[in-house]
Amino acid sequence: MKKRKKRAKKGEPQTITKAVTHIRLEATNAVKLTALDALASVYLELTQQYVTLFCTDELPNGFRAPCFLTPLSERWHRNAIQQAAGIAKSWRSNRANAYQGYLDALADYQEQKADGTLEEGVKEPEWREWNVPILRQPCIQANANVVKLEEAEDSAFDYWIKVSTLDKSHPLLIPVKLADYHIDALTDPETGKRRKINSSVTLNKRDEDWWLTLTYDETVAVQTPPDAPVIGIDVGIANFVTTSDGKTYGSFNGRLRERQKRDREKRRRKAKLRKCLEKKGTPKEKLPSTTSRTGQRLIRYVRQSINQAVNLCFDDPNHEGCQFAYEQLSVASMRHKARAMNAYMRASNLAHIPDQISWNATKRGVLATHVKSAYSSQECHVCHYVDRKNRPHQQTFCCRVCGHTAHADSNASENIASRLGDLELRACQNRQEVKILLMSRHEQWKQKFGYSVVVPPVQLGLWARSEASTDVG
Ligand SMILES: [Zn+2]
Numbered sequence: 001m002k003k004r005k006k007r008a009k010k011g012e013p014q015t016i017t018k019a020v021t022h023i024r025l026e027a028t029n030a031v032k033l034t035a036l037d038a039l040a041s042v043y044l045e046l047t048q049q050y051v052t053l054f055c056t057d058e059l060p061n062g063f064r065a066p067c068f069l070t071p072l073s074e075r076w077h078r079n080a081i082q083q084a085a086g087i088a089k090s091w092r093s094n095r096a097n098a099y100q101g102y103l104d105a106l107a108d109y110q111e112q113k114a115d116g117t118l119e120e121g122v123k124e125p126e127w128r129e130w131n132v133p134i135l136r137q138p139c140i141q142a143n144a145n146v147v148k149l150e151e152a153e154d155s156a157f158d159y160w161i162k163v164s165t166l167d168k169s170h171p172l173l174i175p176v177k178l179a180d181y182h183i184d185a186l187t188d189p190e191t192g193k194r195r196k197i198n199s200s201v202t203l204n205k206r207d208e209d210w211w212l213t214l215t216y217d218e219t220v221a222v223q224t225p226p227d228a229p230v231i232g233i234d235v236g237i238a239n240f241v242t243t244s245d246g247k248t249y250g251s252f253n254g255r256l257r258e259r260q261k262r263d264r265e266k267r268r269r270k271a272k273l274r275k276c277l278e279k280k281g282t283p284k285e286k287l288p289s290t291t292s293r294t295g296q297r298l299i300r301y302v303r304q305s306i307n308q309a310v311n312l313c314f315d316d317p318n319h320e321g322c323q324f325a326y327e328q329l330s331v332a333s334m335r336h337k338a339r340a341m342n343a344y345m346r347a348s349n350l351a352h353i354p355d356q357i358s359w360n361a362t363k364r365g366v367l368a369t370h371v372k373s374a375y376s377s378q379e380c381h382v383c384h385y386v387d388r389k390n391r392p393h394q395q396t397f398c399c400r401v402c403g404h405t406a407h408a409d410s411n412a413s414e415n416i417a418s419r420l421g422d423l424e425l426r427a428c429q430n431r432q433e434v435k436i437l438l439m440s441r442h443e444q445w446k447q448k449f450g451y452s453v454v455v456p457p458v459q460l461g462l463w464a465r466s467e468a469s470t471d472v473g
Helices: 030-056 074-114 180-185 255-279 293-315 331-337 343-350 352-364 408-419 431-449 457-466
Strands: 003-005 014-024 139-142 147-151 159-163 172-176 201-206 209-220 230-235 241-243 323-328 368-372 396-398 405-407
Touching: 014 180, 014 352, 030 074, 030 172, 030 201, 074 139, 147 201, 209 352, 230 352, 230 408, 241 293, 241 408, 255 293, 293 343, 293 352, 323 352, 323 408, 343 352, 352 368, 368 408, 396 408, 405 408
Parallel strands: 230 323, 323 368
Antiparallel strands: 003 014, 014 209, 139 201, 147 159, 159 172, 201 209, 230 241, 396 405
């Protein structure tokens, strides 16, 4: 089951949209499905034209005046424009994120090059422009103007979908038979009645079959009282989830990393072979493809592992009755966390973790609040001193002032927990303001406890210099 969430104010009941997928359209009448095929190929072509337009020359706009010729009806034409606008919008935002990531990596590289801390063999990051998405498989996100779902009474089927076609006076009626697990999913367990199904439906063709996706809305109330104990969640690669009570869930290391390595090797070999064959004059269509099926599988696998890790965290009996605080990941913080992953994996997966946290909280009616992530991995949880050098290794946190030592992710998750309800921090407009605030708290800590008692004399000099430190990670 897929899912989507609509935003609601914190603490209020939230409406979530759940999808019931993989409902196969009955092939009782081959002629009907052939007519659907014909419609889909014209629709796909038109949608592609608008996707290209919205990704290159114009900003995505679902209300744009039609500008391409098509045998489709006006309603279908509008439907195609709207679907294309949605596709182009998400493509543009993913590309913008990846480009920002590249700019950040470049700035990082130049900074390190200037101060001579560049590790050997590190190359200058390069930007490769993204291709406009190509729609390969028929997918129709249809509103009720073009595809209607109707209940089938006195019939062996559950529904009919009524599809308006190229032949305007003859809509297609295609029967839908639900499997038991579809019926379960579409039945409200409290009332035992069929849920109200949303009017928009999705039709997908995979291999030779047509599949229908139905959606319904559900309202979930938040059960957690606002004063419930807070569990902070740090998001990362070595551990997908680290909580402030010292637990970890899921990891990119081990099996996942092995799979990624194998996939990369495979792609490299393929590219080499391609080049070789190209030189020999092999025709283009006979060259091995550059898109990687195993790569797609790997991404799905990483996402499943993330989902499992987040589920485990929420299911943990120790977390019952608690609320959660998690990071609002910025591009800068992602860059820090994801050195181990390649750019594509980074873009597609790291942000998936907070999304999953938010989704899990919503569907379970648990309170989860995102907090600012700036400096959460460099701030000392004890004395608030902020310095990149507090992280001698990726895994270790060791405060250069008070000596507080912890696993780096644990220290970060504790910071995140205490940022919940921290109004001063929330009011900060940018990273600089966050750093100034944290360092002023560090000053207060020093005055309160007298740092000279704690800090060996050798480190005093370090501390004095640190005020001028300009790192931003
Ligand atoms: Zn400290």
